[in-house]
Amino acid sequence: MDISVKEIEHIADLSRITLTVDEKNTFAKQLTNILGYIEKLNELDTDEVQPMAYATFLKNVFREDKLKSSFSRQEILELSPSSANGFFKVPKVIE
Amino acid sequence: MKYEVVMGLETHAELDTESKLFCGCSTKFGSEPNTQTCPVCLGLPGVLPVMNKKAFEHSLKAALSLSCEISEFTNFDRKSYYYPDLPKNYQTSQNYFNIGNNGYVDIVVKGKEKRIDIHNVHLEEEAGKLVHPETSGANYSLVDFNRAGVPLLEIVTQPDMRSVEEVESYMQTLRNILLYIGVSDCKMQEGSLRFEASISLREEGSNVLGNRVEIKNLNSMKAVLKVIAYEISRQSSLLDKGEDVLMETRLWDDVDSVSRRMRSKEEAHDYRYFPEPDLVPVWIDQEWIDETRTTIPELPVSKRQRFVNEYTISDYDAGILTDDKLLADYFEECVGLSQDSPKELSNWIINDVLRELNERKTNVQDFIVSPKMLVDLVKIKPAIGSSIAKDVFVEMINTGKTAPSIVKEKSLTQMGDVSELNDIVAKVIDENPKAAEDYGKGKKSALTFLIGQTMKVTKGKANPKILTEIFKEKLSAGSK
Numbered sequence: 370m371d372i373s374v375k376e377i378e379h380i381a382d383l384s385r386i387t388l389t390v391d392e393k394n395t396f397a398k399q400l401t402n403i404l405g406y407i408e409k410l411n412e413l414d415t416d417e418v419q420p421m422a423y424a425t426f427l428k429n430v431f432r433e434d435k436l437k438s439s440f441s442r443q444e445i446l447e448l449s450p451s452s453a454n455g456f457f458k459v460p461k462v463i464e
Numbered sequence: 465m466k467y468e469v470v471m472g473l474e475t476h477a478e479l480d481t482e483s484k485l486f487c488g489c490s491t492k493f494g495s496e497p498n499t500q501t502c503p504v505c506l507g508l509p510g511v512l513p514v515m516n517k518k519a520f521e522h523s524l525k526a527a528l529s530l531s532c533e534i535s536e537f538t539n540f541d542r543k544s545y546y547y548p549d550l551p552k553n554y555q556t557s558q559n560y561f562n563i564g565n566n567g568y569v570d571i572v573v574k575g576k577e578k579r580i581d582i583h584n585v586h587l588e589e590e591a592g593k594l595v596h597p598e599t600s601g602a603n604y605s606l607v608d609f610n611r612a613g614v615p616l617l618e619i620v621t622q623p624d625m626r627s628v629e630e631v632e633s634y635m636q637t638l639r640n641i642l643l644y645i646g647v648s649d650c651k652m653q654e655g656s657l658r659f660e661a662s663i664s665l666r667e668e669g670s671n672v673l674g675n676r677v678e679i680k681n682l683n684s685m686k687a688v689l690k691v692i693a694y695e696i697s698r699q700s701s702l703l704d705k706g707e708d709v710l711m712e713t714r715l716w717d718d719v720d721s722v723s724r725r726m727r728s729k730e731e732a733h734d735y736r737y738f739p740e741p742d743l744v745p746v747w748i749d750q751e752w753i754d755e756t757r758t759t760i761p762e763l764p765v766s767k768r769q770r771f772v773n774e775y776t777i778s779d780y781d782a783g784i785l786t787d788d789k790l791l792a793d794y795f796e797e798c799v800g801l802s803q804d805s806p807k808e809l810s811n812w813i814i815n816d817v818l819r820e821l822n823e824r825k826t827n828v829q830d831f832i833v834s835p836k837m838l839v840d841l842v843k844i845k846p847a848i849g850s851s852i853a854k855d856v857f858v859e860m861i862n863t864g865k866t867a868p869s870i871v872k873e874k875s876l877t878q879m880g881d882v883s884e885l886n887d888i889v890a891k892v893i894d895e896n897p898k899a900a901e902d903y904g905k906g907k908k909s910a911l912t913f914l915i916g917q918t919m920k921v922t923k924g925k926a927n928p929k930i931l932t933e934i935f936k937e938k939l940s941a942g943s944k
Contacts, residue, residue, distance in 0.1 A: 383734055385546060422539065422739035430744045434481050434518035437488025440502045448508075455497040456606035459548040462594055 370408060372400040467665040467700050470673060471631055471692065472583075472623035474660040475638060476616050477648040478590065479522045484613035485589045486513030486556070491615075493654045497608035505613035507552030513742055519587065519615035520563075520746065522647035524756050526617055527564025527585040529645050529763060530638075534753055538563050539745040540587075541737045548607055549592040557588035557618075559737040563748075569621075569641070570765060571633040580634050581622040590614040611655075617648070623662065623673070628692050635659070635685045636787075640764045644789045652684045659688050663695045665703060674699075675711040679723055682716050691716045691723055698723070767792055775799060775806035784814050790828045791818075797835035808842055816857055824861075832864050833857070841867035848876050849927065876925065885918075885926060889934045892917050903939050911935055 377393045377400070388396065442455060451458040481491055487504035504511045527534060538561045542554040567582035592612040594605050619638065625631050639657060642648045650657045659682040664674040677695060682688045699709045714723040762770070764786045771782035771792075786792045791813065798809045817838070821828060833841075837860060844867050845853040859870050870876070892914055893900045899917075903910035915931055 379734070383544075383736070423741070423745060425744070427744040428747050430514065431517035431520065432488075432514040434483050434516050435488060436483050436490055437502075439489045439500050442496075442498050442501075445498060445501055445506065451604075453604075453606065455499075456595065456608055457498070457548075458604050459607055460605070461603050462548055462596070462605045 370401065370404050372397050372404065465700075465704060466668040467696075467703065468668045468670070469626060469692070469696055470623050470664050470666060471625040472621045472662045473625070473631065473634065473688070474621075474662075475619040475635075476658045476660075477526075477619070477642055477650060478656040479519050479587075479615040479617055480646065480648050481516055481518050481522070481615055483516060485516050485519050485587075485615040486613055489610075489613065493651075493656075495610055497606075498610060500610040501612070505551070506609055513556065515743060515746070516615060521756065522615070523563050523585065523587040523617055524748065524752070525645050525760060526619070526642065526647050527567065528753065528757055529641050529760055530564065530567040530569060530582050530585060530619065532564025532567030532582060532585055534564055534748055535561050536749070537561055537745060537747055540740040540743045542740050543588075543735045543737055545735060547591070548605065549594050549612070551592065551609060551612055555588060555591065556740055556743070558586035559735075560739075561745075562586040569634060569637055571630065571637045573627070573629045573633050578630065580624045580630070583620040583622050585617065585619050588616050588618060590616045623664075623676075628689055631661075631692060632685065632689060635688065637764070639685075640787065640789075644763055645760055655683060658683050659685075661688055661691060663692060663699070665696065665699045665709070674703075675709040677709065677711070677723075678713045679716050680713060680726075681718075683718070687716055687718050690718075690721055694721065694723055761789075764789075771795075775810070777807055777810045781810050781814055784818070785810060788828070794828045794831075794835055798839050801836060801839040802843065805842055809838065812838060812842060812857075816854070820861055833860050837866050844868055844871055847871070852876050852924070885930060885934055888918060888921055888926070889931070889938060892921065893935075893938060900939060903935075911939075 374393050374397050377388070377397045381388045381393075446452040446455070446457065449457050478491075483489060484491055484500075484505055487502050489500045489502050489505055492500065504513055524534065538558065540556050541559040543557045543559065544554040546553055562584040564585035565583070567585065569580045569582060571578055571580055590611045590613060592607050592609040594607055596602075596605050621634070625634060639650050642650055642657075648656055652658075661679045661682060662676050663679065664676040666672060666674040677699070679691050679695065682691060702709050710725075713726045715726055716723050768779070768782045768786040771777055771785060772779050775782075777785075784791075785795050794817075795810060795813055798813070799806050802809070817828070817831065817833070821831060841853060841857060841860065844856075848856065848871055853867075856867050856870050856876065859865070860867060863870070865873075896914060896917060899910045899913050903914070911932070914935055915928060918926055918931055919928075
């Protein structure tokens with residue numbers, strides 16, 4: 370399975386990272402190799418096997434609908450690069 | 465060309481819980497920004513979300529009330545996208561194993577029943593709220609994460625709706641069901657109930673679906689109805705010109721009443737759903753389903769039918785009464801106190817109570833006239849007459865006093881005592897011989913005049929029915 374530079378660009382875009390032309394070529398080659406290696410697994414017949422998404426057999430874990438105190442706003446806002454009037458401040462979102 | 469419009473609706477309803485879906489922060493609306501947040505709902509690294517049981521049970525209850533097939537196995541998925549109102553850069557939602565699938569809602573349009581199929585019902589978390597500063601030139605937006613992580617139920621229909629009326633009826637029926645089962649307050653002004661519509665046109669008679677346009681940002685039923693009209697005209701004028709309707713997502717602008725294309729970049733979603741590893745799956749067994757079923761009250765459609773059968777009121781009236789569960793409860797409480805006059809109680813509620821509620825912009829829960837007070841008014845009505853009863857009703861609302869005490873205070877009881885009225889009538893006839901004579905000659909209006917005179921003397925307290933009888937008797941006796 371070949372990963373094209375175009376696909377690398379799409380993944381980079383989704384991940385919000387910028388890549389140079391060299392990097393794109395390198396990653397395309399590396400990802401092709403990695404996926405090629407993993408492809409071996411496709412030789413197994415898994416028709417009768419349910420997909421497994423969880424490593425534990427835990428199920429139905431809930432908490433009661435009870436209030437807990439929230440964190441102090443000041444403390445929370447201090448974690449962010451920018452804030453104003455109790456809000457987080459972010460670059461303008463174009464409507 | 466004539467077109468048929470094909471529509472489907474996605475509804476988001478905030479579920480009624482104290483705490484958020486995955487943490488103990490409050491879901492209260494309208495608090496100071498970012499005062500109801502913690503590391504879990506802010507998506508800080510290393511936190512562990514734990515599912516709110518009530519939110520899950522509400523979802524199960526809703527799925528059952530919408531006649532869905534319940535999945536034995538359900539889980540949650542990460543839906544990845546970047547937007548500043550989404551602190552984790554993914555929304556915890558359901559994609560592969562929804563709580564409910566293949567349900568339906570029966571609606572009534574122009575007296576005809578129609579079934580709208582529900583594709584699925586699933587549970588997810590709310591995003592935060594973006595605030596855009598109004599100062600022109602401001603190069604930033606503000607984010608309030610109080611709403612982030614509030615449990616949100618999404619209900620997705622099949623593209624089954626063919627007219628504005630059907631969509632309107634579906635929205636009302638759905639809202640009604642959610643209110644009846646008590647899983648959401650459905651307050652549109654607080655954003656608890658929001659819609660997304662998919663709208664396409666096709667040539668009448670065609671079986672092929674046209675290109676579908678999705679509209680986001682519909683925060684009221686009114687906006688949904690407006691956008692449908694807008695899209696029908698926009699899309700049909702494109703098709704008339706032989707142009708294609710683009711398959712795209714548009715945003716509704718409620719201020720200018722237009723839909724606008726979202727920039728293709730915002731639209732280019734690749735959600736990369738995958739199972740949320742921080743939450744364990746939920747298995748729903750038959751016992752749990754049966755137990756939940758017992759918590760579902762009688763739903764509007766069956767309540768309406770029962771009101772018609774049990775209280776012999778019209779289907780139309782039953783529809784109005786059951787349109788609001790609280791109003792239906794109010795009516796039934798009244799009927800429980802006085803079984804002999806369901807029709808009259810229903811009339812009072814539909815005509816008078818509803819009018820006052822609308823005028824006062826209040827709901828029946830906070831209405832000053834309790835069911836007991838209304839029943840007492842209806843009971844005392846024969847003694848005071850209809851028109852005075854209406855005045856007493858208004859007085860009850862203004863003062864909070866009961867009908868019997870108002871009637872007593874203002875001595876409003878009608879004079880029904882025949883001997884007392886006899887004397888007064890005799891006197892009135894003596895004082896108005898001309899009118900009495902006219903009536904004898906067949907002039908009917910003379911009687912009205914005489915009754916009016918008597919009402920003056922009795923200050924309106926004479927029972928007009930009894931009065932008429934006495935006059936007729938006396939005047940016909942006199943003419944002999």
